[in-house]
Amino acid sequence: xxxxxxxxxxxxxxxxxxxxxxxxxxxxxxxxxxxxxxxxxxxxxxxxxxxxxxxxxxxxxxxxxxxxxxxxxxxxxxxxxxxxxxxxxxxxxxxxxxxxxxxxxxxxxxxxxxxxxxxxxxxxxxxxxxxxxxxxxxxxxxxxxxxxxxxxxxxxxxxxxxxxxxxxxxxxxxxxxxxxxxxxxxxxxx
Numbered sequence: 001x002x003x004x005x006x007x008x009x010x011x012x013x014x015x016x017x018x019x020x021x022x023x024x025x026x027x028x029x030x031x032x033x034x035x036x037x038x039x040x041x042x043x044x045x046x047x048x049x050x051x052x053x054x055x056x057x058x059x060x061x062x063x064x065x066x067x068x069x070x071x072x073x074x075x076x077x078x079x080x081x082x083x084x085x086x087x088x089x090x091x092x093x094x095x096x097x098x099x100x101x102x103x104x105x106x107x108x109x110x111x112x113x114x115x116x117x118x119x120x121x122x123x124x125x126x127x128x129x130x131x132x133x134x135x136x137x138x139x140x141x142x143x144x145x146x147x148x149x150x151x152x153x154x155x156x157x158x159x160x161x162x163x164x165x166x167x168x169x170x171x172x173x174x175x176x177x178x179x180x181x182x183x184x185x186x187x188x189x190x
Contacts, residue, residue, distance in 0.1 A: 094181035100171035
């Protein structure tokens, strides 16, 4: 490393480097002129136009994201939905029937039936609702276990948040899920 330089072996005449012309054809620009060319004002001259352009750019970005949520285009999806593992989770959850989908509908029915003045009906509805909640918790546990085993087999150890992402997706109504489901029920991913 710090020793004497070793002599490089001589290359044959036909492999010698070709001589290039000297110089680059133009003088190096002065530093001050390069800095002046890069200068931009911190505040634009026309703030109203700059604000309008910024709003238009943000609107276009939101539109791209919204279309990606409808079509599943990976490039413009929000960060929480990107990646092959998240795509696999979405397809797996969307392919199965989840009890959590019906929890909100059952809660609405529970609220309506709780206005009935009959104590026996209210007791039956309350007990049925608690049974549904326990069934949803069990279904979420089974979904999490299934996701963990399938993700481990396909992608290795699941990333932080992957299992929770799948469980929360399973609790949403199928029509309201974003990104939209791209598979039909029973059409499990490979």
